[in-house]
Amino acid sequence: MxxxxxxxxxxxxxxxxxxxxxxxxxxxxxxxxxxxxxxxxxxxxxxxxxxxxxxxxxxxxxxxxxxxxxxxxxxxxxxxxxxxxxxxxxxxxxxxxxxxxxxxxxxxxxxxxxxxxxxxxxxxxxxxxxxxxxxxxxxxxxxxxxxxxxxxxxxxxxxxxxxxxxxxxxxxxxxxxxxxxxxxxxxxxxxxxxxxxxxxEVYGEAAYLRDAVAESGRWYVLAVRSHSSVWLERPEVGVPPWQGWGRRPVRERVVDEEAQPIPILALVASWPENRWQRLEVAEGEKGPRIYDWACRRIVEQQEQLPGRDAWLLVRRSVSDPDDLAFYLSNAPAETDLLTLAQVASTRYTxxxxxxxxxxxxxxxxxxxxxxxxxxxxxxxxxxxxxxxxxxxxxxxxxxxxxxxxxxx
Structure with missing residues (x-):
């Protein structure tokens, strides 16, 4: 000044x-x-x-x-x-x-x-x-x-x-x-x-941070790394049966072996082109920041077990389709793509x-x-x-x- x-x-x-x-x-x-x-x-x-x-x-x-x-x-x-x-x-x-x-x-x-x-x-x-x-x-x-x-x-x-x-x-x-x-x-x-x-990603990868936001009644849109996995549908989770006389039951919850989480890179690669929308979501030094965005409802993975119902949000560079950024959000199912993209884009602030x-x-x-x-x-x-x-x-x-x- x-x-x-x-x-x-x-x-x-x-x-x-x-x-x-x-x-x-x-x-x-x-x-x-x-x-x-x-x-x-x-x-x-x-x-x-x-x-x-x-x-x-x-x-x-x-x-x-x-x-x-x-x-x-x-x-x-x-x-x-x-x-x-x-x-x-x-x-x-x-x-x-x-x-x-x-x-x-x-x-x-x-x-x-x-x-x-x-x-x-x-x-x-x-x-x-x-x-x-x-x-x-x-x-x-x-x-x-x-x-x-x-x-x-x-x-x-x-x-x-x-x-x-x-x-x-x-x-x-x-x-x-x-x-x-x-x-x-x-x-x-x-x-x-x-x-x-x-x-x-430093913060989005921490499940306890996502939990803290959700438990407070607020919503997150947090970046995660490309190696993360999600479920498309909520799998059945149960406790293993007794393994014979004299053995104690294993109390850890396990996921149905036939239900496996999907790596988000593989999931996004399967999306048709019409799933993507080009949006202006933030004001940059040279004008509006324009990206391609897409999302779908998934089930988060937390410690190899299904977590909460959520959104998987993906941002794609217009000039380089291989340049992708991934986000998880606990926002309600009725939340629109533009709102999710706008919140994700405020990270630069x-x-x-x-x-x-x-x-x-x-x-x-x-x-x-x-x-x-x-x-x-x-x-x-x-x-x-x-x-x-x-x-x-x-x-x-x-x-x-x-x-x-x-x-x-």
Whole structure:
């Protein structure tokens, strides 16, 4: 944001931060948080260390470091207030929660959770931290809701590293989908209006995440890998009979041997061409994103057993028919193809949030090593992003440019 725009929206910015004042305690901490947020939305090229201090009028970075390391304030309380803000400005009964992770490239081995691990940001294995994020999208726009720092198993079993990085004792190893479930349940408990959940294969392959969404009464459209299998009809499931005197019965459920799940690649290959529909489902940088889509009702496979009745949704590239993406959805049987495709296509918005966070609000430009310091910086960056998103919403409303590609 340019300096002239910052001045134009100064009063709005002040009102925005006043919502969060109770979570920053003492006046000095609140004032430094305001300065930090101001720096994050400013046009400074590098938003860390001396550069940020100079931009916000501090002689040294010491005050900012205190804000992130030692000042007494509640970063989780600020996160909760951010969720109320996002609900108030972007909330919609058909709102969509989107889960994804991103890498933060780092040097050394002291920053909490850092190790050599695959980063989609770099497209390869790098020394980095991984953050898992929950974002929100509706026809009004998109913004962050929550964040979790992924702690690899190697860190969980290393007391010395944990102590040096100030990682709380109650933080245990959790997979990325488990972190996503934790964030989703927190947002639901906070009253964030959310009908749908979507995400990539990392999250769609986790049956417990799909279960958590379904059990909450919400619907998912989650990507799965091409090696997944499904049933076309629900097979019979029973318990094996006694195997003779003196033997205990096997209590595991088994599927009728004649009923076998079908690999989704083989199933899709059998579909006639008239099953596919070409749809415009999302707005890209160069205009509407156009793909071929098809779907059919199936029965999910979970741990080699039939799961819930669901949709198998498939996206096909117009230019490369072999480029396919697969999704499972527990949406009702009467749900139309366009709606399923629209929800699946919103997955890119979390990537857009992350790109904007890194490019506009310094999300990846931090110099902290401690666990809680990471959460503090990321929370402040998410707050700054939400405020910029609210300005974008007001401009779009004036121009009548709400997203026409989302379900209503």
């Amino acid at each position: 340019e300096l002239s725009e910052l001045k134009e929206w100064a009063k709005d910015f002040e009102g925005f931060h006043s919502r969060f004042a109770p979570y920053f305690g003492r006046r000095e901490v609140r004032e430094q948080a305001v300065k930090y947020l101001h720096g994050l939305v400013s046009p400074v090229e590098r938003k860390n260390g001396w550069q940020l201090a100079e931009a916000i009028g501090d002689k040294t970075p010491d005050a900012t470091q205190r804000l992130l390391y030692s000042a007494n304030w509640d970063e989780d309380g600020a996160r909760d207030e951010l969720q109320h803000y996002v609900s108030a400005h972007f909330g919609d009964d058909e709102g969509i929660g989107v889960v994804d992770e991103t890498g933060f490239l780092k040097k050394g081995e002291k920053s909490a959770g850092v190790q050599r691990q695959y980063s989609g940001t770099a497209g390869k294995t790098e020394n980095c931290q991984l953050g898992v994020f929950l974002s929100y999208v509706s026809p009004k726009g998109h913004a962050f809701l929550d964040r979790r720092l992924y702690l690899p198993e190697s860190w969980c079993d290393d007391p010395q590293r944990r102590a040096e990085a100030k990682i709380p004792e109650d933080v245990l190893f959790q997979t990325k989908p488990q972190l996503a479930v934790e964030m989703l349940r927190h947002a639901w408990a906070a009253g964030v209006p959310m009908r749908w959940v979507t995400g990539d 979390v990537e857009q949030c992350i790109e904007e966070g890194k490019g506009e609000t310094g999300m990846d430009q931090y110099e902290v090593r401690h666990w809680h310091s990471w959460y503090r910086h990321i929370t402040l960056s998410m707050m700054a992003h939400a405020w910029l998103a609210s300005l974008r919403l007001r401009r779009n409303e004036k121009k009548g440019r709400l997203n026409p590609f989302l379900p209503s």
